[in-house]
Amino acid sequence: MTRAEALAKSLAALIRGDVETAASIASSFHGGAGSLYENESIAIVRFILEHDYTPDPAIKPEVLARLRIVAAAMEFWDEVDIKDIADVSGSWKYKHSPELVTQLLYKSGLEQHRLQRLRDMGSQEIEIRANHTKDLCPACKSDLGLSFPIHAAPFLPHPRCSCEYSCSCRYIAHQSPPLSDP
Numbered sequence: 001m002t003r004a005e006a007l008a009k010s011l012a013a014l015i016r017g018d019v020e021t022a023a024s025i026a027s028s029f030h031g032g033a034g035s036l037y038e039n040e041s042i043a044i045v046r047f048i049l050e051h052d053y054t055p056d057p058a059i060k061p062e063v064l065a066r067l068r069i070v071a072a073a074m075e076f077w078d079e080v081d082i083k084d085i086a087d088v089s090g091s092w093k094y095k096h097s098p099e100l101v102t103q104l105l106y107k108s109g110l111e112q113h114r115l116q117r118l119r120d121m122g123s124q125e126i127e128i129r130a131n132h133t134k135d136l137c138p139a140c141k142s143d144l145g146l147s148f149p150i151h152a153a154p155f156l157p158h159p160r161c162s163c164e165y166s167c168s169c170r171y172i173a174h175q176s177p178p179l180s181d182p
Helices: 003-016 019-030 036-050 061-077 098-120 138-143
Strands: 125-130 147-149 169-173
Touching: 003 019, 003 061, 019 036, 019 061, 036 061, 036 098, 061 098, 098 169
Parallel strands: none
Antiparallel strands: 125 147, 125 169
16 A cells, blocks of 8 residues: 555544544554554544644634644654645635644644643643744743643643744643752
């Protein structure tokens, strides 16, 4: 099976809501079927498909649903360039490009998965960090380096994020400062 055929079958499975089949097709193509990574990818994809985050409330739900499918496929196919997965061109009247919306949907699913893993590991507090601090928007700068109780963690990507390419903020477990000797 060619990559294009496998990708098409995986996308069709995602459209049907069959996440496990989509993962299995992608993993089989990449040679890693049944790996621990496959289970993590399935969990990330479920967050991408099931959360209610939208980078622009004006986007119609049916449009957003299709972009969520593309964002989910990005996880299974290790793609950063959306054009390698789907054609998202066409008439677009929303504030962000379809490429950026898809990247933000992917990012939100990934960060919600990360936050859940931190909860599962028993973290009580989290911090917001960024992959880079150059060109961060004001929304990202406002929480950078701050500590939050895990139950009150701000949503990532920030709803008001206006970073040019995508929000680079991420959750990490809060590291308490070391105790000093008296």
